[in-house]
Amino acid sequence: MLALRKKRMANTHPFLRGGFRPFFFGAATWAVIALTLWLCELAGKITVPSGFDGVAWHRHEMLFGFVGAAVAGFLLTAIPNWTGRLPIAGKPLLTLFAWWAAARIAVLTSALSGFWPAAILDVGLFLSLAMLAAREVIATNNRNFPIVGMVFAFGVADAADYAGSAGVIPTDLGWRSAVALMTIMISMIGGRIIPSFTRNWMVKRRVPATQLPTQPQALDLLVIASTAMALLFWLIFPNNWLTGIVLMLAAGSQLMRQYRWGGHRTGSDPLVLVLHLGYIWLPVGLLLLGLSIAGRDIPASAGVHALTAGGMTTMILAVMTRASLGHTARELRAAPTTVAAYVCVTFGAVLRVAASLGLGPYGIMLDVAGAFWGLALILFLVVYGPILWQPRLGEQH
Known part of the structure; x- marks a missing residue:
């Protein structure tokens, strides 16, 4: 074999x-x-x-x-x-x-x-x-x-x-289950790769050891478990006020977990920063979902799109760009077009959530959000499409 x-x-x-x-x-x-x-x-x-x-x-x-x-x-x-x-x-x-x-x-x-x-x-x-x-x-x-x-x-x-x-x-059971599963998967995998890549970047810049993010610990497992429990409540009791409370608690735990990774210090490296930008949509989405269930005048679609158009798409774009460079032996550096893709996907996600929240003309905001979201992926294809079709550097065709 x-x-x-x-x-x-x-x-x-x-x-x-x-x-x-x-x-x-x-x-x-x-x-x-x-x-x-x-x-x-x-x-x-x-x-x-x-x-x-x-x-x-x-x-x-x-x-x-x-x-x-x-x-x-x-x-x-x-x-x-x-x-x-x-x-x-x-x-x-x-x-x-x-x-x-x-x-x-x-x-x-x-x-x-x-x-x-x-x-x-x-x-x-x-x-x-x-x-x-x-x-x-x-x-x-x-x-x-x-x-x-x-x-x-x-x-x-x-x-x-x-x-x-x-x-x-x-x-709605099927698609809500998919959203829950992908949220948990991002929480699990993101909890491995984000602190790891952030730590490697910080070590190269000689950040003091006391400020370096650590690998998953007992607290991380507790956060993942609480998020999974909250999403299970969302699947089984989608309209129960207790579900809203549990989702908001999960959002708080995710936010505290991410803060420990030091993403606010990574602004000079877009390849690292975008991982943190993608992950921040998890607590935002969980909070919006929780508020929508707990009786606030917030539509559930705002939380769902924060998790999907925001969290999932940004994390996917972040991993696709990094993996495409790393696995083809190219320098791990975000070119200007890659940074533009990150900006577009973030702006598109913000507009899509804002449209659900009624913060502007819905139809226009939906079209503009879709345009920016799609442009981010078009830019990925422009830059990384040729890379995906070409041999690894130093490798023969």
Whole structure:
């Protein structure tokens, strides 16, 4: 098996030499396409031929299309680091990516080609990806099996979203489960990489040891557990005032946790700072969700978009840019265009949340927010698209 993988790595096109390459490229490309289609439908110019209604399709494709592709790219890239085994590459990787792309087309045209065939194709991808990852992790007795389990649960949430649209279960259970799972995953993975990258950056600048962020401790586990509990309350008792209180407490604990990482000192390095900017949306989103349930005049969509358009997208963009540079042996430095992408995604997320809060003309703010959000991903494709298709520096084609 090892010899076969080495041969695949040597003989395949650079684009298929690591999961981050096709899936990060696909995630950004599909996000721009899906957002454009959604804004056109919202303006009444087109009707998306999906078995989902317009809002449900937009929500589904942002979560299970865009975020799902980013999760696949991250997982397939992280597994070799976790296990020491060679990455999935060549035809097996192409098969997974083609499967994801086919699922996007199937969901988009499911009103014509069939709702349940699209569901089987779409859900099957995440369940298969989880089983593939489980095989790699189990083979080396690796500690990251909980992450793999969350990818499997993400596939189950995908299935629940189809069942909800078909009226089999409560309509919103699937997508809310996906939001909860991705929030917890960001809390877990972000809690590893953000203090680690921040500490490395600070050490290079000779910051005193007493000011350096530490790796996850008992307090971090408590914060993750409290966040998971709060989101579980949100899933089971979405309208109970106690859920609002628990969500706000989780927001406070996340904020205190992040403050310990010293992100306010990293302004001179955008690659590090953007990780902190992405993570800050977690306490903001949890707080807004909590306030909306606790009786304040705040729509739940403000909290949901803080977690999705803010937290998930910013963290995805931060990880995609950093991983694309690092795994292709390029200098870890944010070019001006990359910084512009970070600014655009942040501005777009702020406008989208502000629109939900009624802080301006809703329709105009929605269009402008979508334009900035999409522009951030277009800039990613402009800068990193060629990198994802080219060999690693020092590596032959």
